[in-house]
Amino acid sequence: MSEQADYIIVGAGAAGSVLADRLSADGRSTVLVLESGGSDLDPMIAIPKGFFFLSSGNRHSFMYDTEPTGPEHVRERWQRGRVDGGSTSINGLQYERGNRPYWDALERSGLEGWGWNTILPLFLSLENHELGASPERGAGGPLDIRVTREPDELTEAMFAALEDYGLPRVPDINAAEGPRAGYLPNTVRRGRRRSAATAFLDPARRRPNVAYLRHAHVSTVRFDGRRAVGVQARTRGVLRDYRAAREVIICAGGIETPQLLERSGIGAGEVLARIGVAPIVENPHVGEHLIEQRHIVYQAHIDRRLGVNHRLSSRFRQLLAGAGYLLTRRGVIAGGVYDIGGFARLGPGYLGPSRLDPAGLDPASTDPASTDPDTFVMMNPLSMDLASPTPAVSKRPGFRLGAFLLSPETEGSLHSGGAQPDAAPVIEPRYLEAEWERETTRRMIEAARDIASRHPLAELFVEEDAPGADVVTTEQAVAHAWANRALSHAVGTARMAADGAGVVDATLRVTGIEGLRIADTSVLPKQPGNTMAPTYGLAARAAELILADR
Incomplete structure (x- = not known):
């Protein structure tokens, strides 16, 4: 060469x-x-x-x-x-x-x-x-770019709850503005x-x-x-x-x-x-000026055999899912980490930097009247085994929500x-050293609980697995975010x-x-x-x- x-x-x-x-x-x-x-x-x-x-x-x-x-x-x-x-x-x-x-x-x-x-x-x-x-x-x-998924009853219930919360469903979250939710675009062919x-x-x-x-x-x-x-x-x-x-x-x-x-x-x-x-x-x-993100994770157990846990919660079931994928290039293995993504506005009163940005940016999020999203939300018709030392799908059906600050x-x-x-x-x-970052982190957990309480998720809900009902204060919410890994x-x-x-x-x-x-x-x-x-x-x-x- x-x-x-x-x-x-x-x-x-x-x-x-x-x-x-x-x-x-x-x-x-x-x-x-x-x-x-x-x-x-x-x-x-x-x-x-x-x-x-x-x-x-x-x-x-x-x-x-x-x-x-x-x-x-x-x-x-x-x-x-x-x-x-x-x-x-x-x-x-x-x-x-x-x-x-x-x-x-x-x-x-x-x-x-x-x-x-x-x-x-x-x-x-x-x-x-x-x-x-x-x-x-x-x-x-x-x-x-792929945005469609195979129909799933739990996923539809999550979309309905998100809409009731105030995140309208759109076909393509990249082709819309303001608060919204839709299938996550994945780079899949x-x-x-x-x-x-x-x-x-x-x-x-x-x-x-x-x-x-x-x-x-x-x-x-x-x-x-x-x-x-x-x-x-x-x-x-x-x-x-x-x-x-x-x-x-x-x-x-x-x-x-x-x-x-x-x-x-x-x-x-x-x-x-x-x-x-x-x-x-x-x-x-x-x-200098290194900026990374932390996220919160909300997980709930549900009372019906919905979602994808039952297809991935054992080695045998994973092998079956893998065989189906190899034959058809479809199924739960054919998609990215999360299925649903959305943009939310969670911070009235502290909707952006609390001091002048060193790079001279003046994002619209500093305007209390703005509806520009400040938080990214992700949901999955799947829950994880929180007691496992390595990533493992829970044997109990459930759903999972993650959220992090956009900027x-x-x-x-x-x-x-x-x-x-x-x-x-x-x-x-x-x-999470700025007060608006810390307060919005708490509001992420509050928003997750609010979404879980809305029809039709509320009718399926049994209990909160994470972060736990005792996590209510700003300090506790920030500690929960610290317990989760940085987002790369x-x-x-x-x-x-x-x-x-x-x-x-x-x-x-x-x-x-x-x-x-x-x-x-x-x-x-x-x-x-x-x-x-x-x-x-x-x-x-x-x-x-x-x-x-x-």
Whole structure:
């Protein structure tokens, strides 16, 4: 393979795969993609419900330990994909694009070209939606989106309760605004996971102007003065240099990207000094402004044999479900983690940041009269065995609801632990410190109980399994959220901001450096909710910007 290309892309996840496809499509430029992980041929990756076997870590993942944190002062383990397609090959397949107010707030903060009217057409160009084209939905693109499910009585009861609560049912939650609920859009094609690799990377790799190298972990960006001219990568134990004639584009994600910058000499002076790296450009924002999400879980036991527990609650039943899936590519195994998704407004009085946002954002959620959602809700006609040390379906029928803040504001930090590429990062997570975040977390539990009390769920309800009837105060609700794992949606560690208040500008160029851009979740200055779909849109926008400069 060539060791020089016009563009070098670091990472083959959601962003890197889209960029590989779009930058190479017209044949005018050569592209080299370097992926730290290996092949995605593991059958568990292709099976949508294989998520449950991939979510505890394996050879397809980076696993990171945080610093001790939370009420119990324990280390958490964060997971990210390290494989063809990155985290899109191991995640829960949920495709939510971020609401219009989120993208418009970016543009109002001074980030020209990032408003909804610019981003929406890019989403549409990517999508091949099951429901067909509309002004808010794409068809004919490479990324298949599925929203239908097999009829289920418990699922219909949940929809009815959600509607009675005030979340009207819509065919496509991405093609509507305001409070709403519907089947969760999943990236699935004919019963198989549609990852960034299968949708974008594989077609790009078939072109003669694209080179792809697995097991190539980039250690540093190489510079000529303050111009990025390539990268150094460790490929199967050997360090090799790769040169970029035009640009290096980092798509390594919210955890790896700030570490790569710091190892390359871009970061806060004290961090670079601690890890023994000479500065190229000092920037105090690298690795700061880390925003992650915590969630609440509500689970209830019901008195009828409805839902899917009876199909998955034993090894034998799981084998039967698996055999049915292999024969038909249908059934409970053919969908993502949750079936229902929705957007809710839970926080009157504290509907957004309680202080001026450091990135200059002014989301509409600060307006007490706004109806813009501040919470994402998920429901399943399934309940888990809460006593099991590993994920296991309960033998009793029930349903489950999860909820999290769309755009929390509490910030942590993430920095390189050393100059070597395998040095563990120093992750200092923080959560739910603003009063509005804490109060809205309590309201999530109240909302879950309210939904469970509405017809026809109320007629099925027996008892609350989680969080437990004794969880009623704000402090108890926050403690419950801490007891659940973080959501693998970290953003902000190389944030995009106007007027030099971040790491990249609105064109995704790294401040103070030529020939280097970042196009992954690390540049998002605020949480959009789930991050897979926004990253696809971000990468499509990055491709536009890069090709405009060619």
